[in-house]
Amino acid sequence: xxxxxxxxxxxxxxxxxxxxxxxxxxxxxxxxxxxxxxxxxxxxxxxxxxxxxxxxxxxxxxxxxxxxxxxxxxxxxxxxxxxxxxxxxxxxxxxxxxxxxxxxxxxxxxxxxxxxxxxxxxxxxxxxxxxxxxxxxxxxxxxxxxxxxxxxxxxxxxxxxxxxxxxxxxxxxxxxxxxxxxxxxxxxxxxxxxxxx
Amino acid sequence: xxxxxxxxxxxxxxxxxxxxxxxxxxxxxxxxxxxxxxxxxxxxxxxxxxxxxxxxxxxxxxxxxxxxxxxxxxxxxxxxxxxxxxxxxxxxxxxxxxxxxxxxxxxxxxxxxxxxxxxxxxxxxxxxxxxxxxxxxxxxxxxxxxxxxxxxxxxxxxxxxxxxxxxxxxxxxxxxxxxxxxxxxxxxxxxxxxxxxxxxxxxxxxxxxxxxxxxxxx
Numbered sequence: 001x002x003x004x005x006x007x008x009x010x011x012x013x014x015x016x017x018x019x020x021x022x023x024x025x026x027x028x029x030x031x032x033x034x035x036x037x038x039x040x041x042x043x044x045x046x047x048x049x050x051x052x053x054x055x056x057x058x059x060x061x062x063x064x065x066x067x068x069x070x071x072x073x074x075x076x077x078x079x080x081x082x083x084x085x086x087x088x089x090x091x092x093x094x095x096x097x098x099x100x101x102x103x104x105x106x107x108x109x110x111x112x113x114x115x116x117x118x119x120x121x122x123x124x125x126x127x128x129x130x131x132x133x134x135x136x137x138x139x140x141x142x143x144x145x146x147x148x149x150x151x152x153x154x155x156x157x158x159x160x161x162x163x164x165x166x167x168x169x170x171x172x173x174x175x176x177x178x179x180x181x182x183x184x185x186x187x188x189x190x191x192x193x194x195x196x197x
Numbered sequence: 198x199x200x201x202x203x204x205x206x207x208x209x210x211x212x213x214x215x216x217x218x219x220x221x222x223x224x225x226x227x228x229x230x231x232x233x234x235x236x237x238x239x240x241x242x243x244x245x246x247x248x249x250x251x252x253x254x255x256x257x258x259x260x261x262x263x264x265x266x267x268x269x270x271x272x273x274x275x276x277x278x279x280x281x282x283x284x285x286x287x288x289x290x291x292x293x294x295x296x297x298x299x300x301x302x303x304x305x306x307x308x309x310x311x312x313x314x315x316x317x318x319x320x321x322x323x324x325x326x327x328x329x330x331x332x333x334x335x336x337x338x339x340x341x342x343x344x345x346x347x348x349x350x351x352x353x354x355x356x357x358x359x360x361x362x363x364x365x366x367x368x369x370x371x372x373x374x375x376x377x378x379x380x381x382x383x384x385x386x387x388x389x390x391x392x393x394x395x396x397x398x399x400x401x402x403x404x405x406x407x408x409x410x411x412x413x414x415x
Contacts, residue, residue, distance in 0.1 A: 007262045014257075014269055018276035025280050032287035040290050 042088065042101060045115030049086050049103035050076035055195070057086060062191055064184055071180065073188065075195045076103065076112075082195035083107050085188060088117060089180065091173030094165040095120035100173040104144050104181060106189055114139045114174070119166075126166035135160050135167075139174070144181055148174040202327050209331025210338070217339055217407055221307040225299045226340060227399035231351070234358025236344030238292045239299060240337025241360070242281045246303050247312060247336075248329040249277040254317040255325035261318070270313045275304045289360050308332065346402050351393030354379035 038046075038058050050057045053076035060075040076084035086103040098119045103112035116130035129135050138158055148171040149155020150164060159167035181188075200208070213219055216226045225243075229235045250273050254261075261269045282300050285293040293300065303309060312332060317325040349355055357365070362376025381387075392398045 003262060003264070007265045010261055011265060011268060011272070014272050018272055021276055022279055022283075025283050029283045029287035033283070033290075036286060036288075036290035040294070 042117050045101040045117045046074050046086050046103075049101060049113035049115055050074065050084060051113075053077055053084070054080070055082075060195055064187055064191070066180060066184055071184075073191070075192065077195060080196070082192045084112055085192065086112075087177070087180070089173040089177035091169035091171070091176065093119055093121050093169035094126050094163065095122065098166070098169040098173060100170055100177070102144070102174065102177045104177075106185070106192060109143055109145050109181070111139045111142050111144050114170075116170070121163070121166050126160070126163040128160050129163060129166050129170055132160065144174070144178045146178065148172075148178075202324065205324055206327045206331040209328065209333070209335040211335075213332075214335040214339060215308050215332055216336065217403075217410055219308065219311070221311055222309075222336070223403075225302060225306065226343065227396060227403065229296055229299050230340055230344040230347055230399060230402075231394050232348045232356055232358075233341060233344040234292065234356050234360070235295055236340035237337065237358060237361050238285075238289065238296055240333070240340045242285065242296075242300055243303055243306070243309075243336055244330070244333025245281055246274065246277045247309050247333045248326065249280075250274045250309060251312055251317040251325040251329035252322055254313045255320060255322045258318045266318065267310075267314070270310060270318075271304070274309050274313070278304045292358065292360060308336065342406065343399070343402055346406070347393045347398060349382050350390045351398065352379075352389045353381060353383050353387045355382050356380065 038061075043058055046057050055075065055077040057074040057076050060077070061072050062075070063070050063072050071087055074086040075082050076086065078084060083106050084103055085106060086101055088099055088101050091098045091100065096119075098121070099117035101115045101117050103114070104110070105112055114136045116136075119127065119130060121127045121129065135158070147155070148157055150157045150159045150167050150171055152159065152164060153168070155171065157167060157171050209215070216222050225239060229239045250270070253273050254270060257269070257273075278301060281303070282293075285296075285300060312329060316328050320328070345355065356379040357376040359373065359377050362371075362373045365371055365376060366373045393402065
């Protein structure tokens with residue numbers, strides 16, 4: 001009996017210690033890890049979209065509450081005016097979740113650029129949505145507020161050949177992004193004012 | 198036969214050098230040594246886990262009931278592995294992406310559990326620390342040796358990587374960007390021997406190195 005109690009006590013104390021240590025380390029490294037992920041995973045897409053911005057979009061970011069979740073927005077300053085934001089939206093591709101980074105001009109609501117951040121599409125087929133610049137280029141200058149649909153669904157988006165599902169996922173993400181943008185626009189323009197120098 | 202502290206340290210560097218002499222922990226060894234950089238990263242992470250877990254296991258060796266000792270060891274090891282994982286994500290993110298699943302897999306690495314069971318649970322803290330340092334450094338050196346051989350022959354380059362590059366440039370040896378860029382060992386006409394980068398090449402390398410080690414022993 002005594003041995004049993006000892007086993008329980010030792011295992012409990014060890015687990016408590018382990019949990020405490022991990023929580024402390026996690027708390028200490030949380031911000032750093034977020035920064036690193038932004039820099040190495042989303043960074044390339046953000047920098048490509050907001051190319052030519054005079055600031056660093058990754059460090060000039062802010063968060064806004066949108067219904068239940070929090071969203072990060074990356075600010076682009078052009079000609080001394082903060083009039084561009086990039087943010088991420090998600091759709092369902094062929095292989096799973098598809099992350100799309102969308103840059104939008106807050107003056108005329110037009111898309112500046114689109115880039116895929118995370119995906120698990122078939123290499124060489126669906127993955128061309130990320131690697132082929134002509135797919136992303138078609139969205140440039142299109143108004144974000146409308147609905148996006150692949151041509152075979154009666155829309156205007158030119159699908160990547162052989163990857164309709166992937167293109168559909170991107171379209172869903174873009175339509176979603178339009179909704180988010182419409183909802184948060186008042187707050188967004190308010191926030192952006194503080195970045196204009 | 199009791200060994201001195203120095204002997205406990207040096208045995209990990211040659212007599213019982215992992216993975217060559219112990220032939221334990223081969224899975225990460227063969228999988229990550231495609232480049233020198235990966236080898237160093239894996240070795241350092243491994244050494245940290247081994248040292249921390251050995252010290253803690255040795256400190257608690259009289260408290261841990263024998264019946265649940267393996268469970269206790271695994272809790273301790275898993276904790277430190279997760280700590281390493283978080284730290285690597287925070288400070289060396291690209292390296293973390295390259296090593297991927299093999300960092301969490303240190304939890305089930307036979308060498309770590311083996312040292313806890315066979316050494317730290319029986320010996321004092323100082324001896325356990327020295328043993329872990331010896332084993333860890335031995336393991337790191339083995340990975341560097343394997344990684345160099347495979348990278349030089351398999352892709353014709355030698356990359357120390359950003360982690361060790363940052364340390365070296367702090368001491369004024371070269372610059373960070375110099376160590377980060379792959380150095381071309383052979384001329385441009387060199388055809389990389391792709392086989393060495395693949396898994397069978399890792400086995401061949403390991404076998405050849407073990408053979409050379411045995412030759413020296415005789």
